Amino acid sequence: MAGHIVSIKLYALIFITLLVMTGVTTAVGYVDLGRWNIIIALAIAIFKASLVILFFMHMKYAGKLPRLVFASTLLWLAILITLTMSDVLTRSWDHPPQGWQSLSTSGQR
Amino acid sequence: MSSLTVDEAPQAASHVHYLNVKFGVKSWLFTTDHKRIALLYLASITFFFFVGGAAAVLMRLHLLTPGGLLVEPATYNKLFTVHGILMVFFFLIPAIPAVLGNFLVPMMIGARDLAFPKLNLLSWYVYILGGLFTLYAVVAGGVDTGWTFYTPYSSTYSNSHVIAAALGIFITGFSSILTGLNFIVTIHKMRAPGLTWFRLPLFIWAIYATSIIFILGTPVLAITIVLVALERLFHIGVFDPALGGDPILFQHMFWFYSHPAVYIMILPGMGVESELITCFSRKKIFGYKFVAMSSLGIALLGFLVWGHHMFVSGQSMYAGMVFSILSYLVAVPSAVKVFNWTATLYKGSISYDAPMLYALGFIGLFTMGGVTGMFLASLGVNVHVHDTYFVIAHFHYIMVGGMVMAYLGGIHFWWPKISGRMYPQGWARFAALVIFVGFNLTFFPQYILGFLGMPRRYAVYPAEFQVLNVMSSAGASILGVGYLIPLIYFIWSMRYGPVASANPWNAKGLEWQTPSPPPTENFEEIPVVTEEAYDYPVREAQVA
Missing domain, CATH: 1.20.5 (Single alpha-helices involved in coiled-coils or other helix-helix interfaces)
Incomplete structure (x- = not known):
């Protein structure tokens, strides 16, 4: 069964994006935005999970x-x-x- | 009338099969043959069953007198916790899928092995690793939280070995996930030519439904356990109100897995039941598609009812109403099965071989457990009998009266295929009766005790409950003997039992078309399926 081959470049790009977004989550955690803190944190988490699911798990x-x-x-x-x-x-x-x-x-x- | 056929001479089967193809410890510990892995599971599950059973026997002995006979109350708490953890996570959940499922799924669908044989072996090692952690927790001093690990007791207050036991369950969960994944892929991808979905044996449908629950539910339990551990070790506020958490959230997450887990335990038993009832009444199952779909229905509805464990927890009563209605709904697919088995018996040519005795016992005991489940789904009655022996009796009628009966029925049915040997029929029938009697004597008095108000998980009780408690303890000793008898004659039969033919029960199904015991590759040639499941010849009496 031949699976789709994804270039290492794309994997690397997504990995870096994930690291950057982790940094963003941490940084936002230090700013008091009231109820927006949790909303932004969850939005980033969903974005990161989507990247993992679509590319790392090949769902795309x-x-x-x-x-x-x-x-x-x-x-x-x-x-x-x-x-x-x-x-x-x-x-x-x-x-x-x-x-x-x-x-x-x-x-x- | 018996449908049994055996070869006369008690000599070893002459062909090369999965048992004699290789010898030595290594050939077992590194095997990827699904049949050998099934036997590895059989041995380990039997071990945990008897350890968990020993804890139960100690409890029942202790409860012979109102003040408690044997142990300190703290030790009693540890006994019921060990009993619960071992029986639920290390026996009931893996028993039928990992033993009979592993052995039968490839053979029933005409495949040479599961889709991922190495993953299958890994699942056994993961199971053993989880078991070792749990046994360590027991030996090191035990756990006293109950198998449910309710917070904040488990996360903050208990001074027992919660982390080790929880870690054991966490690890074992992955064994379930691997097994479920393997079954789903195998059933989708490896069916023999001609074996369409609606020609599959109902055991396969049941295992398929169970695998779905394994995969969708088990990760939630794993996450929940990790959260308890994080709160216990690092005081992160998830469940502890003092830290901003919600203790009832634990119960939601725990039961989101653990109620469907009840169906993990009983669904495979229902699959075995369908095989036994059709074979020993020599009839096609009544309403094949309904029985098959009811397995999926139970798997789905089973995920929507967990809140009925929490009616008195402080959960909103409006949520309670929703969960109550949904709980009633689960009765529908369960009843479809019971009525269809009964209808299958109608005008059947019934024989009372040992597996059938277990199957008939299952129908009665499961029905009693199911109907008392309806009492418990009702909000008002539930408050009265919540956390009493009524609940204990209810779920033991399902788990022991249902699942263990089906498991033993299945082991008796497929033992000739597994071992290539027959066991003594007389002893087997006797053991089935002893177990039936012992079971009812143990658990029926507990319905009454619970209704009268005796709470569960107490080491002492008021004197007026003694007669019923003594009856229950007496029953437990009979039940214990009943379980030892098959252990003895199965071991005996491996060496001395008469050699079994390929199909000693004249049963339908691909697994009976290959020699007993089967060769490593199961089939010399992959079979082509041309008929429906359970295509037993129609007799005159059934035509009218």
Whole structure:
């Protein structure tokens, strides 16, 4: 089975990009951007992961079946996050019985 | 009526086969033959089964009296932890896939080996390495967190050997991933000519579904364990509220793998069950496609229900409602299987050979375990029986009554193929009955104990629970003897058992078309498949 051959130059380029982005993540970590810190860090992480998946894992050149397998892992990740968030995001909906102090409304969380 | 055919003279099989092609320790430790690797797994899994079983026997002996008979409460905690870890990660999860799956998958699909034979051997070494870490944790002083490693106890407070045990499980997880990957590629790429997807034996469908769970679920467990270790060693706040973490997040991540892992344990058992029921009722399976698809259905739905372990954890009750409804849904594909096996028996020509006794035991015990699972999926009942012996009884009916029965049924069914020898039928039937009786005596009283409110994981209990506890302990001793009997006659049969023919049960399936034991390359010529699975001749009684 002949796989797609990727030039060493491209591999090197991606490797350097990954190193640079790691540097960027670290640098941004020292700047206080409020909630944008986490958003930028995650965006960089997704960009880096995409590079690894597309080139190092050859998903860019892969056939339908490997792509389907990979897509299913994303679906499963979505299941993990969605159902976990169904707990985390709805915890504050609970109304405590009368006379009980709610941790979530008293600001102690 | 027995369908058994054996050659009379108890002499060794004369042909060259995978067992006599090479001798010596090296020929086993460096083998890439899937059949030999299956036997390596068989030996190691049996070892862990009996070590884990010994821990269970000690617990049951301890619980003979309300105040506890044998050990300190702290030691009791370590006993149930060791029992859980060894049985779940080192026996139940790998048992059928790594032993029977390894042995049978290539032969059932008409291939000469798995797609990646060296990876297959590596998976066994990885398994052993993980096992050694866990055994080290046990010998060095034990772990007391329970097999679930709940935080913040496991990450902050426990003073036992959590890291070593967790590392053992982490490592063993990779063995599962390698095995699953190997099976998926093999089933996709190496089927014999004519063997279309809907001609595959249902055991293959079950192993395929299991492999999907292996690959999609196990990495999450690995990540979770690493996070616990990081928090324990470096105090990184992931699960500890004091460090900004969320302890319930651990339970989400743990059960995201560990609930599907329940289906890793039972799905291959269901695959074995389909093989046994068709062979010993000499009938095509009822509703082949439904049984095949229900395996995939269970694999998918199994990933959507984990929150039912967390109804009283502090998880949002709205999430609880969603998980409760989804948990009920899993009953549908499981019931499809049970009804279809039962319908297969209808008007079948049933014979009660030893494997069939295990198969019939499986149907009844699995159904009881499954139906009590419905009780537990219900939010209200769950709160009442949460963390009681009701839960213990429920999952042991699935795991031991279901999975271990299927595993033993499978070993009895394919033993002639594996070893080339028959075992004593009378003893085998007797052992099946002893196990059935011992099992029910052990675990049925636990349903009642749990319903009455006896919590799990306690070394002592109120005096009014003693009668039921004594019954349970008595059952455990019978069960223990029941498991030793097959061990003895299987070892005996390897030397003294009558030589088995290629197809002693007159079963359908490619694995029976090759000599017993099979040659290293499985088939002299790759077979061409021209018929559906389980194409047993239709008898008059079935036509009406």
